Amino acid sequence: MSKSEVVELSVLDAGTVAPCCPPITAGELSQDDAEKMAVMFKALSDPVRLRLFSKVASHAGGEACVCEISDVGVSQPTVSHHLKKLREAGLLTSERRGTWVYYQVAPSVVAAMSAMLDLRS
Amino acid sequence: MSKSEVVELSVLDAGTVAPCCPPITAGELSQDDAEKMAVMFKALSDPVRLRLFSKVASHAGGEACVCEISDVGVSQPTVSHHLKKLREAGLLTSERRGTWVYYQVAPSVVAAMSAMLDLRS
DNA sequence: ACTCGGTATCGATGAGTGTCAACATAGACA
DNA sequence: TGTCTATGTTGACACTCATCGATACCGAGT
Numbered sequence: 001m002s003k004s005e006v007v008e009l010s011v012l013d014a015g016t017v018a019p020c021c022p023p024i025t026a027g028e029l030s031q032d033d034a035e036k037m038a039v040m041f042k043a044l045s046d047p048v049r050l051r052l053f054s055k056v057a058s059h060a061g062g063e064a065c066v067c068e069i070s071d072v073g074v075s076q077p078t079v080s081h082h083l084k085k086l087r088e089a090g091l092l093t094s095e096r097r098g099t100w101v102y103y104q105v106a107p108s109v110v111a112a113m114s115a116m117l118d119l120r121s
Numbered sequence: 122m123s124k125s126e127v128v129e130l131s132v133l134d135a136g137t138v139a140p141c142c143p144p145i146t147a148g149e150l151s152q153d154d155a156e157k158m159a160v161m162f163k164a165l166s167d168p169v170r171l172r173l174f175s176k177v178a179s180h181a182g183g184e185a186c187v188c189e190i191s192d193v194g195v196s197q198p199t200v201s202h203h204l205k206k207l208r209e210a211g212l213l214t215s216e217r218r219g220t221w222v223y224y225q226v227a228p229s230v231v232a233a234m235s236a237m238l239d240l241r242s
Numbered sequence: 243a244c245t246c247g248g249t250a251t252c253g254a255t256g257a258g259t260g261t262c263a264a265c266a267t268a269g270a271c272a
Numbered sequence: 273t274g275t276c277t278a279t280g281t282t283g284a285c286a287c288t289c290a291t292c293g294a295t296a297c298c299g300a301g302t
Contacts, residue, residue, distance in 0.1 A: 029175040045163035117235035
């Protein structure tokens, strides 16, 4: 395997849209939709990933260099592993610029999760 | 143990409020907040639990009898186990009425998750 | 070409989780 | 009391996952 062998799971196309699911109150989730959403929720089901994600999301422009967010109390390989998980779930995208790698939030995917939890109160 | 011996983890007090965390864009999550939120997201990180939750949430009044939602492709003990997880995470509450047990959604906790994912759009 | 700092991958390990069969418990009703 | 149905609990097993050290990869300088 040479290099761009990434493929990126892209549970729901990461970058672009991803309506996927209506609010849960609107009806029962199908098996397929449930599995898709479960992947996204699982990505945020770890404290370390949650902190990494929040560090990126709260950064100016919704983007941050790995070097700026790595201080979460675990080793560098572990940080890299968690960022990969978030990428595979479609919640973050990454881009290398010179020496450093920058991660950005994928707003549409996050919006899909939020919308699904909207109980329209 | 007589009866109301439940204790219910109540990560954030299940029933009442639970602001817990502001939108992720507002700043980095603290270690504590990250751990609290992780518990809730983890509760929804399984397809079976997601379907059970959606069945309750989409039911009239946000309430459903176990007997009405048990058809998710796994055994009865497994359904019971998943419902317990959702209860412990504060996403559902349960109440026995005669022969049947009814589960209700805890709107405030779900709202907290949704609010956290609100990217200010 | 060589070195150096930043990041990703690999392999191993211990902890956690989903699942089921078997059993226990709680009401309802005879 | 005894039986029947609806749920919850227990114990076991296979599987996944978080974590780390070691190592590989990639750009940038020298």
